[in-house]
Each structure stands twice: as C-alpha cells, then as structure tokens.
Amino acid sequence: MKNAAYKADRNQSQLVAVDMQTKLSRVMSSDIDGVIKNCAILLQSAALLEIPTIFTEQYPKGLGLTVPELSPYLAGKKAVEKTAFSCCAEPAFNRQLLGDHTQVILVGMEAHICVLQTALDLLAQGKTVFVLEDAVISRNPENKRNALNRMREAGVIISNIESLVFEWLGVAEGDAFKKISQLVR
Template identity: 65%
Template structure:
C-alpha cells in the first residue's frame, strides 16, 4: 500500500509507547535498552511540547512491572492501558483511546517482534498509517528485531528514527519547541 505522504505530521499523529516495563527491561541488552529508554523519553517530551496525543500500554503489569520510572514520570497523570493481548489493537481500552482524527500512529517500545509487530500489523489492517521508530524499539535478540522491522516495512509501515520523527512533528526550525527539542537531541 502506498500512502500519499510518508512524513509524520503533528496534527495527524498519535504516539503509542508500548510495554517499556521494569521487569522486561532486565531481559534486554543493557546498552541498547538504555538507548531505547532515552529515545522513548525524547519522543514523550516532544509529544508533550507539541500536544501530540499519546497512549501508554503495559503488558500484564502484575507480572512484568510498570512502566520504567524514567518514562512514567513523563506521562503523569496518564494511566497506562493494561493488556494481556500482544497486539495493543486487540485491547478495547486502547482502541477507545485511539483518536479518530489522527490517521498516523507512531509506535515505540518493546518487544519489536511481538507486541510492536502485532500492533503495527493490526493498525495497518485498520487503515492507519503506522510509523515505527527503529531506534526506540528493542527485542532480546537483535535478529528478531531485524526480522520484525522487515515484516513491518513489507506490510506498509514507515520505519523511521527518533530524530527524524520529532523534526517532522516540528516542521520548522523556529520557536521555543524547536529550541527545547534541539537540546533533547544533542
């Protein structure tokens, strides 16, 4: 499927932070996990500055813990959507929070080859334009992440990165938001 534009727009986008939970992070490669948390933090801060709607999910928090403190501090007082299905789109509460006038969904979180992949595929089948932030997703095994990215790209998802996405949301190199987001990227 070809879309008329492959640029993320702040007025069309909604961001979903998927399952970046305390007990899951310890199973991930340490340096990659730190980079993913940093990039997810940049995305959340940019979303807050630019008034991009977002949803946070937690996979079975009783067993896997809650969203890591570095990120949960950025989403207060928002309550995460608790789920047991791997696809966020299979959770009715997630679907109720999808903003109808936002045709673009930006995905970040974990794990790339399970919850991110299944969510992306379901959102594409719902007619959403899905952006997957490659440097803000992770799997325990890098080969699984690479496979998931290939599958999502083949399904019509736009594979992007944190810096590209936040500057697409900004659109112009001016104003307080530009100055603040530029500092986050450095």
C-alpha cells in the first residue's frame, strides 16, 4: 500500500458536495439530519483550511436548491447545475476541478447514483477519491451500503469526516485546529 496516497493532504484536496438539495433531502433515509450536519462541519473545515470547494445541484428546477443549512458555508460560490448523474459529465464541473489537486473528497446524495458515478469517473481521470461514509446518503440504506462496497472495491478510499479533517490538519495546534475541534464535538 502506498501510504501517502491513502492519507488526505489539504494541499492536494478539493471538496465536492454533490446534490445536497431540499426536495431530494425530504425523501432520504432517517439519517439525513446527521449527513447535513456532517457536510456543514466539512464545509466549515474546508473554508478554515482554504480547501477549494465545488457544489452541484441535480436539476434544481425539479429537486430544489441546496439545503439552507449549508448555504452559509457556500456563500460566494455558484452551484454547478447538472442533469447527468456523474458530475464529470458536466463541462462546468470539469472546469472547476483543479488539475494540481490530485485528491477529491466527495459527500452528498445519492450515494448509489450521483456520488458513485462521479467517484468512478474521477478514478478514471487518475484522481485519488475519498468518499465520507457519514456524509453520504441514499433513500434506501441498502443502496448506500452497496455503493460504498462498490466504490471501495474500485479503489475509492472510504473514510469519515473526523478522520479526514484531522488528516487535513496534521497537527494539534493553531487556530484552525481549535475551531475544527469545536466543530466535531
């Protein structure tokens, strides 16, 4: 195992929040509040550490805009609107992917559709892909489990928000460490 490839590096990371939308969130499993909370923690941590962030919205006319709980952490950013399931099928998404950032961290919904297809396409582009299991969701928990298994077998690194943000930090010191420690409590 190449240890460095399996550890998140904030200088190589880019965060992608996939389709965290209002109407879609209403039909998710009962874990949706926890997933939204975890996505908020991750977005705040990324902002503190100056990690570039992209967020997408699948057919917003029908599925609504991004959930209001995440809006404060996306201020100044414009959603990549899409109709394709894989974010990578959208040219605007690909233009925002930073070539020098080799790691892409994926969160959002649905794990077995848009997150899965995006993860597989990013792997095909040579990216190291992390999916945070406590920040992705599907309507059916079995579909989420299946998607996580498929992604793991394909080479996606399955992790969680707390592990990832502390990998980003690297050391237990400084203002960012103090603020992020408060967020994950």
